Amino acid sequence: MTYEFEPDKVNVITGNSSTGKSSILRIIDYCLFSPESSIVEDVINQNVQWYGLIFHLDGHDYAVARTAPFTGTVTKDIYWKEDCDDFSDSYPIPTTNISRVELEQWMDEKFHVAGIEIEEKKKTFQIHFRHMMMLSYLTEDIIATLNTYFDTNFFGEREYFRYLPNILQVGLGMDAFSVKDLEQSKETLIKKIRKEEANKKKDAENEKKYLQTLSGIIEEAISLGLISSTPDVGKEVETVFDGIERFKNELNRIKRGKTVLNEIDSHYIDLHNVRKQLRDLNSLRREYERSCRYAQAIKESITPMEFLVENLDVHILSDETIMLYESLEKAFRNIENVEFKVEALPSDFQEKYVALQEQESNLLKRIEYLEKTSKIELNSEKVVTALELAARLKVLERKPSKYVGDVKVANTKEDVKEISCQIENLKTQNNLAIKELNQNIQTYYDIQSGMSDSYRNCEVSFDLENATLRVRKKDEYAYIRNVGSKSNYMFLHLCFFLGLHEFISSRKNVRVPNFLFIDQPSIPYFGHREGNKLSNERGMYVSTKDDEAKLKAAFSLIDNFMSQNISNDKDEHFQIIMVEHADPEYWNDLPYFVTRYVFTEDKDYGLIPKYIVE
Numbered sequence: 038m039t040y041e042f043e044p045d046k047v048n049v050i051t052g053n054s055s056t057g058k059s060s061i062l063r064i065i066d067y068c069l070f071s072p073e074s075s076i077v078e079d080v081i082n083q084n085v086q087w088y089g090l091i092f093h094l095d096g097h098d099y100a101v102a103r104t105a106p107f108t109g110t111v112t113k114d115i116y117w118k119e120d121c122d123d124f125s126d127s128y129p130i131p132t133t134n135i136s137r138v139e140l141e142q143w144m145d146e147k148f149h150v151a152g153i154e155i156e157e158k159k160k161t162f163q164i165h166f167r168h169m170m171m172l173s174y175l176t177e178d179i180i181a182t183l184n185t186y187f188d189t190n191f192f193g194e195r196e197y198f199r200y201l202p203n204i205l206q207v208g209l210g211m212d213a214f215s216v217k218d219l220e221q222s223k224e225t226l227i228k229k230i231r232k233e234e235a236n237k238k239k240d241a242e243n244e245k246k247y248l249q250t251l252s253g254i255i256e257e258a259i260s261l262g263l264i265s266s267t268p269d270v271g272k273e274v275e276t277v278f279d280g281i282e283r284f285k286n287e288l289n290r291i292k293r294g295k296t297v298l299n300e301i302d303s304h305y306i307d308l309h310n311v312r313k314q315l316r317d318l319n320s321l322r323r324e325y326e327r328s329c330r331y332a333q334a335i336k337e338s339i340t341p342m343e344f345l346v347e348n349l350d351v352h353i354l355s356d357e358t359i360m361l362y363e364s365l366e367k368a369f370r371n372i373e374n375v376e377f378k379v380e381a382l383p384s385d386f387q388e389k390y391v392a393l394q395e396q397e398s399n400l401l402k403r404i405e406y407l408e409k410t411s412k413i414e415l416n417s418e419k420v421v422t423a424l425e426l427a428a429r430l431k432v433l434e435r436k437p438s439k440y441v442g443d444v445k446v447a448n449t450k451e452d453v454k455e456i457s458c459q460i461e462n463l464k465t466q467n468n469l470a471i472k473e474l475n476q477n478i479q480t481y482y483d484i485q486s487g488m489s490d491s492y493r494n495c496e497v498s499f500d501l502e503n504a505t506l507r508v509r510k511k512d513e514y515a516y517i518r519n520v521g522s523k524s525n526y527m528f529l530h531l532c533f534f535l536g537l538h539e540f541i542s543s544r545k546n547v548r549v550p551n552f553l554f555i556d557q558p559s560i561p562y563f564g565h566r567e568g569n570k571l572s573n574e575r576g577m578y579v580s581t582k583d584d585e586a587k588l589k590a591a592f593s594l595i596d597n598f599m600s601q602n603i604s605n606d607k608d609e610h611f612q613i614i615m616v617e618h619a620d621p622e623y624w625n626d627l628p629y630f631v632t633r634y635v636f637t638e639d640k641d642y643g644l645i646p647k648y649i650v651e
Contacts, residue, residue, distance in 0.1 A: 038644075039124075040634060044093070044610035045603050047595055047629050051577065051617040052636025057081060057644025058616035059177055062554050064088050065614075066191075067103060069170065070141045073193055074106040082106060084645050089116070089124055094147060094550075096608055098122040101140070102129045115140070141165060149547050153214065155203045162196060168204045169549045171197065172541075175534050177556040181523035184505040186533055201504045209474065210546040211467045216460055223456045226449055233446050236439040243436040250433060301407045308400040311393050318390045325382050473543075475499055478506070478536030484597065487528045487590040492520055497532065506533045523561035524587055531558065531591060535598040542602050542611065555615040558591045563618045577620040585623070592624045599629035 040061070042048040050058050063076045068090035076082055082105050089102035102116035102124065115137055116129035145151040148166040155162040176188040187205075189197040197204070206213035255267060383389075475498045482488075482497050495508050495517075506529050507516040520526065534553060541549050557563075562584040579585050595613065602611050624630040636643040 042612060042614055042633060043631060044612050045599070045629070046631045047599060047613040047615055047624075047627075048631055048633045049615050049617055049621070049624065050634045050636065051619060051621060051632065052634075052640070052643065053577070054618065056636035058636055059556055060644055061614065061616060062174065062176065062556065065090060065554070066170065066174075068101050069167065070101075070137050070144065071167070071192075072111070072137070074109065074111055075191070075193070076106070078109065080645050080650055084649055087116075087129055089129065091122055091124070093610070100124060103137075104131075113137070141167070148550075150207060153207060155200050155214075157200070157203075162200050162203070164204065164207055166548075167192070168197065169208050171201075171204065172208045172537060172549045173552050173554060175530060175553065175555045177560065180530050180556060180558065181527040181560050183519065183526060184503075186505055186530060202502050205501060205504060206467075208546075208549050209470060209541070210544055210548065211470050212463050213467060216463045216467070219456050219460045219463070223453055223460065226453045226456070230446060230449050230453070233441055233449070236441075237446075240436075240438045240440045247433075247435050250429070254429060254433065297407050301404055304400050304404050304407070308397065308404070311397045311400060315390070315393045315397065318386065318393065321386070322382065322390075470540075470544075471499065471501060474536065474540045477539045477543075478532050481532040481535045481539075481594060481598070482529075485528055485532060485590060485594050487587040487594075488525050489521060492517075492525060497529070499533065506530075524584075527558055527561050528587075528591065528594075531555075531594055535594065538611070539598065539602060551609070551611045553611075553613045555595070555613060557617055558595075558615070559588050559617055559619045562588055577618060579619070588619060589623055592627060592630065596624070596627040596629045603629075 040050075050061060052058060057077075057080075060077055060081055063074075067074050067076055068088055074082075076088075085105045087102050087104055089100065091098060091100050093099075097120055100116070100118045100121040100123070104112045104114040106112070113136065114131040115135065117132045117135050117140060142151065144166040145164075148169055150164045150166055150169065153164040155164065171187045171189070171192070174188055174191060176191055178190065179185045179188045187197075187201060189195075189201065203213065259266065478497055478499065482495070488495075492508060495510050498507050498509070499505075500507050508520055508529070509516045520529065534555075538549075538551075538553055542551065559579065562579040579588060595615070599611070599613065604610070621632040621635070624632075634641045638647070642648070
């Protein structure tokens with residue numbers, strides 16, 4: 038069975054319910070490389086072996102066919118042929134060396150979405166041409182629903198809804214990704230500028246600390262006599278480091294003089310020992326002389342007794358005197374008989390004494406010589422200060438500058454300004470795109486006559502972030518959250534999709550196909566309520582004149598869209614496929630409507646005729 042649809046027409050398939058009308062879209066989508074199948078298993082898949090589609094793209098015809106899924110399992114068999122506008126009567130033979138994924142990537146290139154990625158919360162989402170198909174599917178499940186304008190459930194992917202605003206921006210041809218990339222580049226440059234400003238501040242702080250430390254070293258170097266005076270501002274570093282070199286040389290000389298200092302210390306110790314020995318010899322000499330003086334005094338003390346002996350007869354007159362004299366004489370005679378021996382000084386005493394004096398003199402001369410030749414003022418405080426200064430000089434280092442310079446930072450700021458201008462221009466273009474889209478939607482909203490009277494003079498605008506159409510009365514600020522009936526929502530969906538595709542066509546956007554599938558605008562009027570009886574046993578007529586008027590208004594709106602978007606260019610076409618319950622008499626007088634198939638028993642029998650099933 039072959040179903041054909043004309044370009045630049047509203048191709049209608051109508052008929053009773055449960056005849057397979059809505060499965061037409063599922064078959065089209067399956068042939069357009071869907072990874073899964075949503076085609077009804079009962080009746081349809083049970084009686085079909087291959088599904089095929091011929092479509093026109095960029096001046097070429099392409100034929101694709103896929104084997105019917107078996108119990109929901111999709112096979113890899115696929116038929117693909119370029120520049121082909123027909124299938125042979127026999128079953129297709131699967132094309133070798135080609136896969137669904139490869140064909141999907143080929144279509145990505147054709148629709149200019151290859152390589153477009155969405156990055157959000159550290160996750161990357163790859164845009165494919167199939168995401169663009171959402172902008173061409175006005176399905177039964179959403180055509181009359183509240184605030185749902187894209188059937189993400191049809192594609193069976195939750196990520197479609199998550200990234201829907203981004204997908205829409207791509208489909209609308211908005212340069213949102215360039216804006217995002219530019220904003221990231223701008224933020225990177227701003228961070229770089231901030232980093233360089235921090236580097237500049239840090240460099241200034243480091244330089245200040247360095248100069249403060251250097252100034253302190255200069256002052257101490259002057260106090261030590263290493264630098265004669267404060268150096269010139271322009272030459273302070275060179276002067277200081279010259280002084281440092283001289284100071285290092287001085288330190289090296291001091292280090293070399295360490296041996297001399299040790300020798301001086303040793304000589305002082307030797308001098309101390311020599312002088313101690315001299316003190317000992319002097320003490321011995323004094324003791325000897327004192328002993329000699331004592332012996333002489335004893336000897337001289339006997340002389341009076343000898344005088345008395347010689348003059349006894351003259352001086353002693355009484356017996357008592359004579360007895361006293363005899364006692365004294367006896368005592369002094371005992372003393373006289375005692376031998377007072379004074380030990381003589383050692384024979385080499387004088388030789389040792391002279392030698393020690395000479396050694397003392399030599400040591401004093403040597404110490405004096407060493408102190409003069411070392412040219413060091415033995416000032417411990419000054420030496421410690423010099424050693425501390427040497428340590429500070431060793432660790433003193435001017436930190437390298439991290440700042441790239443004022444010129445480069447100024448250039449980076451110019452880059453930020455340029456990027457900011459680009460961002461503003463792109464945002465302006467994107468805002469103009471949304472404004473133009475809203476104008477197109479508003480145009481169809483203004484000419485439609487199916488909305489309830491209370492919503493006739495309203496303003497509509499598309500909320501990109503929430504992917505929904507908002508309605509606001511012109512004299513009110515707040516948007517209307519609920520416009521009531523399914524009929525109103527059906528008209529909002531029609532206005533949106535027609536305005537959307539007019540906008541896409543006017544911009545010659547190649548990312549969205551020039552194709553729109555509309556599934557049953559009459560849904561609000563063919564309700565299942567018991568009170569809404571249908572006037573025909575085939576169920577193809579609505580029950581009230583008001584509903585008939587609204588349904589005709591909906592079809593007239595679609596026809597108006599076609600009249601506005603027919604191009605004289607042979608390569609530019611637009612095609613609508615619409616499935617309906619309603620009878621063709623509702624659109625027979627519309628020039629761009631064409632009834633392609635009627636799925637009833639007396640016409641085209643349905644997608645899978647009963648006689649095949651039987």
